[in-house]
Amino acid sequence: MIKIIATVNKKIPIAGTDFSNNQASITLEAETTSEKIKEDIQRLFKQAEDSVDVQLKLTSAPESIRAIPSASEKQLALIRKKAPDLERIKSEFAVSDIAELSVHEASDVIKQIL
Secondary structure (H helix, E strand, O other): OEEEEEEEEEEEEOOOOOOOEEEEEEEEEEEEOOOOHHHHHHHHHHHHHHHHHHHHHHHOOOHHHHOOOEOOHHHHHHHHHHOOOHHHHHHHOOOOOHHHOEHHHHHHHHHHHO
């Protein structure tokens, strides 16, 4: 067996504040075989990155402070029309409705579904 260790660290500034940021980090370990190593590495890093992104979203400053633009109506319409699993998207981005996505998050979703 081969051991894979994936570590993801992210630090994001808090808009509207000086010298402040939110930071999250995760380290995951898994064992794999040489036949599945490429797929398992990609899967493990994707899981780590998704977990860090969710944690940063949950611990980030309120929207009024963050000043991150919301997804546009065109983005939301495209996601509603093309996305096969809206529940997975809501879970991945820790939102109760896709209308809560930021413009950047909506862009990421659109890249995934197109």
